[in-house]
Amino acid sequence: MTSPQWQDALEAAILAPSPHNTQPWRFEVTGDQVDVLLDESRVLAVADPGGREARMSCGAALFNLRMALRSQGLPVHVWLTPDADRRDLLARVRVSGHLAARADELVLYKAIPRRRTNRRPFRDDPVGGDVQMALRQAALHEGARLVLLVRPQRYDAVSTLLRFAENSQRQDVGFQDELLAWVAEDPDRLDGVPPLASGPPPLIEPLVLLRHYGSDGDKRPREYEQEPLLGVLLTHRDDARDHMRAGQALQRVLLTATAGEVSTSFLSAAVERSASRSALTSVLGEEGYPQAVLRFGYGYLPPHTRRRPVDEVSTCL
Ligand SMILES: Cc1cc2nc3c(=O)[nH]c(=O)nc-3n(C[C@H](O)[C@H](O)[C@H](O)COP(=O)(O)O)c2cc1C
Structure with missing residues (x-):
């Protein structure tokens, strides 16, 4: 394993999503092995x-x-x-031998630099049944489950809960102060969310409310889709190992969507507080723990957010 090979792999790793684009990771490379570590200084004290x-x-x-x-x-x-004694050591990866990549792995790999969070309005075109099936399969492949919500069933109860949770975060001064610290007004900043990554203000109150970063500036109000496809990602348990499974499943789902030209965004307010997370669990009536709530659809893509470079987040021992 050469260092250009590790460099390429780490360049892909850092393109992962993270709340407020905090990039809470570190990587330690030793020979044919890399450790994935949690950077505890970048964990959000209020939201997470x-x-x-x-x-x-x-x-x-x-x-x-x-x-x-x-x-x-x-x-x-x-x-x-x-290593049970090291809370920050989340995964150890070792490579050995040779095995040609499968076509599906190459499709997901190519989607990595194209994926981004899209908080803009989506068109009202429905996401087809075959794409929905591929998204569910992607979660199952990584040991998690994606429950897709279609109207009427549980859709209205879940979207009401999501709106309520988003509104309470908007009124929570501690949450808003933390969010503001991660609004990247400075275009040279390598973390945080630039205001351009937010959607325009809604013309009429949409069914689900999206998180907002920075001022609207000169953004004209626009109408959002009537009924976005919503998905809830669930795991069997709620420990560190299942959070790592949830993250891998999340990324497989997001990349599968990207490969199918489907845009995605997050609606995390409902899973960021224990009371609304429990309410979501009971409204869903599904086994397991909700880890992420996603919105899927077709829309005009926003620009990419920035990342700290690989040499800032990795060491070669
Ligand atoms: C676990 C998790 C939760 C997130 N929750 C939200 C959210 O509730 N609202 C939102 O607008 N973005 C959310 N995001 C998206 C991040 O803000 C986004 O990934 C980050 O700004 C980097 O941008 P990118 O996804 O376009 O690369 C979340 C990301 C992750 C990984």
Whole structure:
């Protein structure tokens, strides 16, 4: 395993999503092995006090790393939380031998640099049944489950809950102060969310409310879609290992959507507080723990957010 091969794989890893684009990861490379570590200094104290979403972000980075290594024909062995005494050590990855990449792995690898969070309005075109099936399969492949909501069933109850949770975060001063600290007004900033990544203000109150970063500036109000396809990602348990599984499943779902030209965004307010997370669990009536809520559809793409470079987040021992 050469250092250009690791460099390529880590370049893919850091393109993973993370809440407020905090990029809470570190990588330690030793020979044919890389450790994925949680950078605890980048865990959001208000939005994510237990570090669950930060671990999911590291899981998403691990998924990108796996696909990048597979694209190089390298078989990948992964151990999740390999050392019970080190809370920050989330995964150990070792490569050995040669095995040609499968076509589906190459499709996911190629989608990595194209994926981004799209908070803009979507068109009212429905996401087809075959795409929905592929999204569900993607979650199952990584040991999680994606429940897609279609109207009427549980859709109205879930969207009401999502709106309520988003509104309470908008009124929570502590949450808003933390969010403001991650609004990247400075175009040279390598983390945080630039205001351009937010959608325009809604012309009429949409069914689900999206998180907003920065001022609207000169953005003209626009109408959002009537009924976005909503999905809830669930895992069997709620420990660090399952958060890493959830992150890998999340990224496989997002990349599968990207490969099918489907845009995605997050609606995390309802899973970021224990009361609304429990309410979501009971409204869904499904086994397991909700880890992420996603919106799927077709829309005009926003620009990419920035990343800290690989040499800032990795060491070669
Ligand atoms: C676990 C998790 C939760 C997130 N929750 C939200 C959310 O509730 N609202 C939102 O607009 N973006 C959310 N995001 C998206 C991030 O803000 C986004 O990934 C980050 O700004 C980087 O941008 P990119 O996804 O376009 O690369 C979340 C991301 C992750 C990984």
